[in-house]
Amino acid sequence: MRVSELGHAGLRRRLSADGLLLATGPFVTRIRSRIPSVAEGINSLYPDCEVHNADSFYDFDCELRPPRSLRRFYRPQVVFLSDQRVVFKPLPRHQAYPMLEWGMNWCIASHVQNRLVLHAAALERNGRALILPAPPGSGKSTLCAALASHGWRLMTDESVLVALDTAEISGPARPISLKNASINVIRDFCSEANVNTPVHDTLKGTVAHMRPPRDAVERARQRAPPAWVVFPRFRPGADTRLIDRAPGEAFMGLVANAFNYAALGGRAFHAIGDLVDRTRAFDFTYSRLDEAMATFEALADGRQ
């Protein structure tokens, strides 16, 4: 069964009782919350995702609820719990939905140990994966959202999974996080994009999420061999430039963006080495999305 088939009432019932078992790519997350904005967010962003029965396996256990402090009576807040334990500092209640997304990202970054997990976006085209590692302010998510609406299959916006033995790429195909100006940029640039209601005044400013395309959700369990590693950099007014990056520099860039490199040690070192051996690496500077799309089109067609 899919989220859209549950109906809004059915979704809220599951969330406030035993939990919603939501499948995203290789993972199932159990989510519990009575907060209405959480149900609304899931309803608008995950309609195509499979829902599992209450007696099935889940990888991560998440809950969003008001903190048990006196403060809740005069200033509504929300806490995120993983395995019944508070993970982050409380946030104002209206940020409950983005907190769920951040919390689900945290679960992958902290609990997945049998694969290398990169802080990066990944998209697939013609059976080959493009990886966009993300230093802060790189404009990775904007680029990812635009590509996901222009012929590339979204694998993930946030956590790239790399198989340790084969360096094959997969991801959970969850919503893409957009902030501030990029929310309207994507609304304008991608006519078919579904972006949910923005939440204001978070520590990142205004944030919203874009629903993953249905095809991406349905094919989320398909892995792809890596073909390109592109380090994006958004600079206002910059010309579009794709230049080769030396493999050694690409290696170090991937190490810097791996969540569990230190935890896996030599295995992660060789997985990144295998990844670099199989890919071409680039630095990409851009400001205009239409030119960026053309550049990646050329890359996919082997014209770069």
Added chain:
Amino acid sequence: MKKGDASADVHTDQRPPAGLDSPRWRLVPELHLRRCGDQWVAFHSGRGTTHLVDAGAGRVLACLQREPGLDLPALAARLGPESDTPAGAMTGWLAGLRDSGLVRDDA
């Protein structure tokens, strides 16, 4: 002096004592090494550190991986033909690699 104590035996040998002018070099046993294009990357599994090594120093590492225990003249002879490496540069690389904890000498 115990028989079979290799480090002690070296000094009673006919050869000049190792370490005075020509120490023998080897990779530390914890090292993972990979070629990455023109460069090399190394991982020290004890410290958990990752190092990006330039082509020249990387060739020294690769050479020591193939043949542990080479001294400076032997290393220069191995690497000399493919790169006209001045001995000074080689000494610098070895010192740098030793300071990073990637190689050690017998001295």
Added chain:
Amino acid sequence: MDGNSALGLALARPESMAERNDAEWAAMLGAARETSLQGTLWHSARAAGVLDRLCEPVAAHLEGAAMVAQRRAEALHWELEGLDRGLLTRMQPPVLLKGAAYALAGLPNAPGRMANDIDLLFPRAQVERAEALLFFEGWTGAHHNAYDQRYYREWMHELPPLTHRQRGTTLDLHHNILPETFRVRTDPERLREHSVALPGPWRFRMLAPAHMVLHAIVHLFSETDWDRGLRDLYDIHMLAGHFAEREGEAFWQAFVAEAQALELAWLAQRALWLSRRVLLTPVPNAVIQGLEQARTGRPISPWARWAFRHGIRTRAASVTPWRDATARGLLFLRGHWLKMPPGLLARHLFYKAFLAEKEDDGDVRPEPERHG
């Protein structure tokens, strides 16, 4: 079966893992994650031959944890080699305690165990010299204030923890296994005298079998914090089982005698009661009776049994969260009560409540927005 019971049974009887259904596994995995026992489960499932009967995502989580534990052990091994060859060679070899000793001695609780810290036992008179020598190898104390310094140096059984400046590894220098202010005083000289050499080429020593089990017991049953209690209980279960199998009756006789000599019979009673109950540890009745009749033996009160039983449960898989939280609260008070005489305890709690700098609330809370 709830996750806590399922985890206890999996540790006691690894072959039972093949019988768990998906929902039980989900709950059990959360419990194992909380107590750092996922890697242990992978190794014991493999040893029991049931690894291929686990569903794919479960096996993947367990295997990942085992890989991380192996990586941790590898780094720890290297760190120990450096210590064993370094400036500490100027001193009598110290006794390696807990996880590092289990790993180097190849004890059956080591595979998959997440070993974090290095714990060394020195004679009281030498522990500060060791601290001074280690400073030259990069080990420094975190800047503790005067109160914390006094707390450790006068009242505790160890110095303020050292951290390696580059690598962040933690090293504790002990001179005893219980605080100076604890209800009973154990004789550290006896521990060192009976200590045994680790297999070569190590200089380090480790505790004799009976002492090693007693130390694992002390470690959990004198604690205020039972967060990873099940992992500690598993150490007790595995070590006792291993030595009893290897040395037979002689191990248990030594155990009872040493529990008595170190004034720890009452703690051993509690530990073996809980270990039998939760992990089905085979303990001969004669041992239980021997401890009861020992001079330092003491009956276990019903409330203590209740608190141990509930306090050992994980939060992740709790089906009685309020009772378990109450038990943890009681164990917290009990730990403090045992650790310090009432006057000192009042002073300590007053300081911690009103005078200590509030850097954080103890938990590291990552910023949520870093993940999105």
